[in-house]
Amino acid sequence: EAGVAQSPRYKIIEKRQSVAFWCNPISGHATLYWYQQILGQGPKLLIQFQNNGVVDDSQLPKDRFSAERLKGVDSTLKIQPAKLEDSAVYLCASSLDYWARRTDTQYFGPGTRLTVL
């Protein structure tokens, strides 16, 4: 079974530039999650999708962050414009469905390390 794919693995940008991250979940997984992990901290859940609908985005800084999952499969997370404090690893995860996050697990991708200069 192929795992969660993310690209790029690394990205370096100047502040005020825009950046996008891509995630392809495990085939058949309805629920997709984006996390932000700042160095030295645990991952912070930004947004959850169930198919192509948003379940929760209460932690997403909507003035600069946006995310979409148009066809209910892969997803993109965008930052525009980026700030220095956005430097972090952005993790994508998926689960079979919302309840499988509890009874099974979330499957995580390798993450994208973003550096904002």
Added chain:
Amino acid sequence: AQTVTQSQPEMSVQEAETVTLSCTYDTSESDYYLFWYKQPPSRQMILVIRQEAYKQQNATENRFSVNFQKAAKSFSLKISDSQLGDAAMYFCGLDYGQNFVFGPGTRLSVLP
């Protein structure tokens, strides 16, 4: 607000010995789940063990077991017969309602 605290930023253990990682949490929810995830240098988070809050019996998964004290809101992870491959960051996680929150992590080193 729901919070997860891990008071040990770093721990070390000799190979084949036992180590316990601490986690405390705070939630007003009655229905929640607790997790330990491992993050090796590759950054890919992997589930170690889960505990349903409504179950009193402590979860066990091979060399990994938990001590779940619901009243004290404590959820520690015990690793027995530690192996070099256990070296990683360990995150305690709380799944409540629609959200999931992780603690700050404990870096575990395994000494040969």
